[in-house]
Amino acid sequence: ARLSAARYGKDNVRVYxxxxxxxxxxxxxxxxxxxxxxxxxIDTSYTxxxxxxxxxxDSIKNTIYIKAKEHPVNPPxxxxxxxxxxxxxxxxxxxxxxxxxxxxxxxxxxxxxxxHPHSFLRDGQETRNVEATxxxxxxxxxxxxxxxxxxxxxxxxFHGFVRDEFTTLKETWDRILSTDxxxxxxxxxxxxxxxxxxxxxxxxxxxxxxxxxTLKTFAEDExxxxxxxxxxxxxxxxxxxPETEKTNYSLPNKHYFEVDLSWHKxxxxxxxxxxxxxxxxxxxxxxxxxxxxx
Ligand SMILES: O=c1[nH]c(=O)c2nn[nH]c2[nH]1
Numbered sequence: 001a002r003l004s005a006a007r008y009g010k011d012n013v014r015v016y017x018x019x020x021x022x023x024x025x026x027x028x029x030x031x032x033x034x035x036x037x038x039x040x041x042i043d044t045s046y047t048x049x050x051x052x053x054x055x056x057x058d059s060i061k062n063t064i065y066i067k068a069k070e071h072p073v074n075p076p077x078x079x080x081x082x083x084x085x086x087x088x089x090x091x092x093x094x095x096x097x098x099x100x101x102x103x104x105x106x107x108x109x110x111x112x113x114x115x116h117p118h119s120f121l122r123d124g125q126e127t128r129n130v131e132a133t134x135x136x137x138x139x140x141x142x143x144x145x146x147x148x149x150x151x152x153x154x155x156x157x158f159h160g161f162v163r164d165e166f167t168t169l170k171e172t173w174d175r176i177l178s179t180d181x182x183x184x185x186x187x188x189x190x191x192x193x194x195x196x197x198x199x200x201x202x203x204x205x206x207x208x209x210x211x212x213x214t215l216k217t218f219a220e221d222e223x224x225x226x227x228x229x230x231x232x233x234x235x236x237x238x239x240x241x242p243e244t245e246k247t248n249y250s251l252p253n254k255h256y257f258e259v260d261l262s263w264h265k266x267x268x269x270x271x272x273x274x275x276x277x278x279x280x281x282x283x284x285x286x287x288x289x290x291x292x293x294x
Contacts, residue, residue, distance in 0.1 A: 003046050007098060008054075009037035010061040017073045027118040030073045033102045034064050038087055040094035055091055063087075075203035076101040076130040077141050077187075081196040084134030096135045102146075103128040124149070128207055129184075138191050143203065144184035145211055151178035156223040176256040176277065177223055181214055185237055185247040202243060209240040210247075226253050226287040234291035246292040253285025 013034040020027050038060070044050035067086060073079045084097035104127055106120035126148040133140045159171035185206060190196045213236045223229040230249040237247045256277040261267035269276055 003043050006042055006046055007037040007039045007096075008042070008057065009035070009098075010057040010064070011035040011037075013061050013064045015064060015068050015073070017068055025117055026115075028108075029106050029120060031104045031106055032073065032076065033104070034083075035098075035100040036060050036064060036083065036087075037098040038091075038094050039096040039098070040091070042093070053093055055087070055094070060087075075200060075207075076103050076128060077132065077143060077203040078196060078200050080130045080132035081134060081139050081141070081190075081193055084132055084139070085193045088134060088136060096133060099130070099132045099134065101130040101132075103130075126181075138189045139193065139196055140189050141187045141196070142184050143187070143207060143210075144182070145207070145214065146182050148181035148183075148211070148214065149178075150181060150215070150218050151176065152219065152223075155219075155221070158225055174272075177218075177226070178254040178256065178279075179226065179251040180254070181218075182250040183210060183214060183233070183237075183247070184249075185210060185241060185244045188243055188245050202241075206241045206244070210237050213237055213240060226251050226285065227289070230287065230289055231291060234289065238291065238293060246290055248288070248290040250286070250288045253287060255280040255284060 013036070014031070015034055016029065016031045018027055018029050038055065040053075042053050045054045063086060064083065067083045068079070071079060071082045080099040080101045084099045087094050087097040105122055105124055107123045109116040109119040109121055111119070124147070127146050129144040129146050131142045131144075153176055154174050156175050156177035157173045158175060159173060161167075161169070161171075214233055217229060217233045217236065221229045221232060230251055233249060234247045238244060256279050258270045258274045259276055259278050261269040261276070
C-alpha cells in the first residue's frame with residue numbers, strides 16, 4: 001500500500017472579530033467558521049509515525065486567531081489568502097494550504113429608522129463562503145453563497161418533459177418554486193498574495209452582484225425549469241464579474257404538493273383552486289450546473 005493523498009489541519013474554528021470606529025463610535029462585527037488543511041512533505045507522519053513534520057492542528061488553530069488579529073478578516077477572500085500564504089512562508093515542507101471560510105450573517109439592526117451602532121441580527125442561515133487554495137504556484141479562490149432560502153408562489157412552470165411508462169408527474173404551468181441557493185464563482189488564478197490584494201474591492205462587489213442577480217432572476221424569470229433559470233443566473237454572473245472563469249449552482253427543488261380535499265364536502269383545492277399545500281422534506285430534486293466562458 002502507498003499513501004496516495006493526504007491533508008490535515010483544524011476544522012470548525014469559530015472566529016469573531018469586532019472593528020470599533022473611534023471617530024463615529026460605530027462598531028462592526030464579523031463572525032466566521034474556518035477550516036485550514038495543509039498538504040506537503042508530511043507522508044512520513046502517516047507512514048513512519050514521524051511527527052517531526054507535523055505542524056500541530058492546535059498550532060494551526062492558534063494561527064487562525066493570530067492572523068485574524070493581525071490582518072483584516074474582510075473580505076474573506078483576502079483573509080483566507082493571507083492565512084494560507086503564512087503556512088507556505090513559515091514551513092518550507094508545506095506545499096499547499098486549503099482554507100475554507102464560512103461567514104455568518106450579523107446584519108446591523110435598524111432601530112426607529114436608524115442603523116444601530118453596535119446591535120445586529122442573524123437574518124437567515126445564509127452564509128458567504130470562500131475556498132482558497134494557496135500554493136507556491138499561486139492562489140485559486142472560489143467564492144460563494146450557501147443556504148439562501150427562496151420561494152416563489154407562482155411564476156414557475158414545468159411541462160414538456162419525457163412522458164413514458166415511468167411517468168406520473170402531471171405537467172404544470174403554475175407551480176410553487178422553492179430552493180436553497182448554493183452558488184459559486186471561481187476566480188482566475190492569482191499569481192501571488194499581492195495579486196489578491198490588488199483590486200481587493202472586487203470580492204465584495206462580486207458577492208453583491210451574484211446575490212442580487214440570483215434574487216432578481218429567481219423572482220422575475222418565468223421559470224420553465226430549475227435548469228433554465230439557474231443557467232440564466234450563471235450567464236449574468238459571468239457577464240457582471242469579468243475576473244471569474246466559471247460559475248456553478250447546486251439547487252434542490254423543494255417540492256410543495258397539492259392536497260386534494262374534495263373528499264371533504266367537495267372542497268376544491270387542486271389545480272387552479274389549490275391554496276393549501278403540503279411542503280415536502282424529501283425527496284427533493286437536485287439540479288446542478290457549471291457554466292464557463294465560451
Ligand atoms: O425544474 C424542474 N426540473 C426537473 O428536472 C424536474 N423533474 N421533476 N420536476 C422538475 N422540475
